[in-house]
Amino acid sequence: MSASDRIETRGTGRTNVQKAALAVGIVFLLVGILGFIPGITTNYDQLAGAGHESEAMLLGIFQVSVLHNIVHLLFGIAGIALARTISGARNYLIWGGAVYLVLWLYGMFIDHESPANFVPLNTADNWLHFLLGVGMLALGLLLTRDRVDRRAGTTRA
Incomplete structure (x- = not known):
């Protein structure tokens, strides 16, 4: 934890970006768990590795596999762990959002019936994935913009 993380959270609990x-x-952790629950995941007997x-299909809408569910679980655990510090939370949201935008582009350009669709x-x-990417990036940037402005020595009106 950096000194600025300690200073900014002292006496106030978690910051908005950490929350x-x-x-x-x-949410990602829950989605990963729900992907392994028959009924919430339809066609559960056809869940492939x-x-x-x-x-x-999670909620009958989103195609999932064991790998897909494990990715959600790991991404959820990472978010919970990184939320302990302001910089960790910011990085999780910004870089996680970027990853989801790349995943969105990947999904838009691959043939969904090809081996390239391994997820x-x-x-x-x-x-x-598009909405998650934009939303996570927005949260990471907007919820820490005052912190960035203070470091730059500027004040915002």
Whole structure:
């Protein structure tokens, strides 16, 4: 934890960026767990380890596999862990958002029926990844912009 992280959280609990990263991390953790629950995940008997052959659908909408669920679990754990500091929370949201935008682009350009679709992704996943990417980037940047302005020595009106 850096000195600025300690100073900015002393006596105030978590900052908004830390709360946001924690909330996003918890949601990803829950999504990862729900992906392994029959009923919440339809076609659960067709849940594959990885690849586009998995016909399991989280909430009947989002195509998932064991790999996809594990990625959500790990991403959730990372968010919860990184929410402990301001810089960790900011980095999680900004870099995580960037990763999701890259994943969105990947999903838009690959053939969903090809081996390149190893996660697997469908159209609903793609657009959710876009929204997650934009939302996480926005949270990471907007919730820390005052901190960045103070470091630059400028004040905002």
